[in-house]
Every structure is written in C-alpha cells, then in structure tokens.
Amino acid sequence: MRRRSLMIAVPAGLVTLAGCGDDKSDSSKTSDSASPSAPQPSAAPSPKIVAGPLPAVTAGTKFGEKPTIAKGSGAPSKDIAVKTLITGSGRTVAENDFVQADFVGQIWDTGKVFANSYESKTPLIAQLAQGQIWEGWRFALPGKKVGSRVELSVPPNWGYGPQGNPQAGVKGTDTLVFVVDLKDVFNGKSSAQGKKVPQDDAALPKVGTNTDGGAPSVDVPKTNAPKKLVANYILEGDGEELKADSTALVQYKGVLWDTGKEFDSTYGRKSPTLISLQQVVKGWAQGLTGKKIGSRVLIVVPPALGYGDNPPQGSGIKKDSTMVFTVDILAKM
Secondary structure (H helix, E strand, O other): OOOOOOEEEEOOEEEEOOOOOOOOOOOOOOOOOOOOOOOOOOOOOOOOEEOOOOOOEEEOOOOOOOOEEOOOOOOOOOOEEEEEEEOOOOOEOOOOOEEEEEEEEEEOOOOOEEEEHHHHOOOEEEEOOOOOOOHHHHHHOOOOEOOOEEEEEEOHHHOOOOOOEHHHOEOOOOOEEEEEEEEEEEOOOOOOOOEEOOOOOOOOOEEOOOOOOOOOOEEOOOOOOOOOOEEEEEEEOOOOEOOOOOEEEEEEEEEEOOOOOEEEEHHHHOOOEEEEOOOOOHHHHHHHOOOEOOOEEEEEEOHHHOOOOOOOOOOOOOOOOOEEEEEEEEEEO
C-alpha cells in the first residue's frame, strides 16, 4: 500500500529511518476502509478511456456527501469508463501527483461496497503512480481538477488484477465502480503555507521560510548540538494536529549537525512521501506528534532518538550523529 517508513536516498540504494524494508500490506478489510491494498502493476498497454456505461448515483449527489451508487446494469465496459459528475475549479491533477480524496468503491455485478472513506472519515492519500493505487485511477484522474467528483468503472486488469482481493471480497473477474471526490493534490512543488514563527534562538539552526516548493535552507550554527529533542514551528499551519498513530504526507530535508551536509531530501527526489509516525525514528515520532497540518517544523534529533551507534550503511551518517530536519506537513490520513 505504501512505504512503511521514511526513506533515505543513498548511493547504495534505499534504506529506512526505522531500519526496516518496504512492505506491501492489505488494509481493505471492511466497507469503511479508506486504503486500498496495492494492486499489481499492469504490464498491459495503456487503457482506452470511454464515457460509459456507468451506474447512477442515487443519493448523496453533492461533493463531499457520501454517495449511494446503483448496481451495475448489463455488462460493464472492458475499457475504463469515466464521467465527471461535478467539475471543480482547483488545481489540475497530473500523473505521479498525490491526491487526497474521499471515495466509495463497489463491485459492478453485486453493488457490494468494499471500500468507503466517508464511513471512516479518513480521506485517502495516494500517489497516482504504478503500483501505488488502482491502475484505473492512475489513468482516469489526471486532467481532473480539485473539487471535482468523478465516477469511473475499472475492469479487473486495471483494478486488483486476476488475483482479486479476497480480503475485501473482490474476485479477479470483478469490475470495480468508484465515485471519487478530489479534495486536494500535492507534488514535488508543494510547500507548507503556514504563518512565519520567529526564529530567535541563535543556538538552533535557521530554516528558510520560502513557500515556492523549493528546498528550504538549513543553516546550522557552529555550536554544540542540543542534547534533547527540538521540534519547533518555522511556519505554523492551521490544520488538524497529527496524532501518534497518524500517517502524513510530508516534504523534508535532512542535514548533519556537525557538517551541515545534506544526507536526504524529498526535494531531490521531486516528490513528497507518506510516513507513518509509528514507523519512523523516535525523534520524528515525538517531534511531529501534535504539530498542525500546513506547518514547517524544525526537528533536531539527538543520537538517542535517531540512529545512535547504528546508522544505515552507505547513508553517510556517522555513529552518534545529531540530525537536523526541516519537515513540511502537507496532509494526513
């Protein structure tokens, strides 16, 4: 479904801050699940997009309302059928963007709902990239605008594939029907947009306050690193606070206190990343819990709350290093 923990780009490949590898997990267990298990990437040519057929939305027809979708009538299209039910006026979605969306997913033949973020009150955040979301979404949603409601039917080869998703009650022959409310979109140019907070402590790093999507500067003072965790607002947003078990979409950059050398950055990869606060180093988990969406946060992680004497091989991080991060909290789920 998503990476388990914060990834660090190093010459030898990817390692994780939590010291564990990438996982794929299955979380579409019930009808109120907002997170799809990762479908298998399709090796087929790009699909054809057609206008229908699509079942009617019989209730909850406004953007943001939980929709009720009729059972499919007749045979579904073998192509991806897409219809914009409500046209938004926000930013345009592109492939590889992260979308934040509420949605209902059900099976064409039976009308059985297998995923419903409205019930869980947890919008999905997913990247429109191969292997990260249903392939049907990856091809149907680019070009749509934030604020739009989109209905689509997705044949098996662009849904869960021939293996289906037994845990969600989806067979490998099932066509899926979705109604998707596009709430927001994020990409490598996304930044926190909170209010500037004074940076008055000369003993702490000074972080840039640009909001243009570029990597903020991080100037580390030539003083001894603090012994305790630092987690200060640079830009304070007005969104919901992160909880200890939150999953958040972030942009970040990490440098070493001793040298100021950058060792990791989502800006370098030109894409934000999803992290679980339960699966990152303690300094991140403690530093981001309670912080608001829309904020930029300075986190200074002492060795005991970072890697200590066991840094990832090939990361360029020495034993007992203090790490400095600037983290933009873009969204949560």
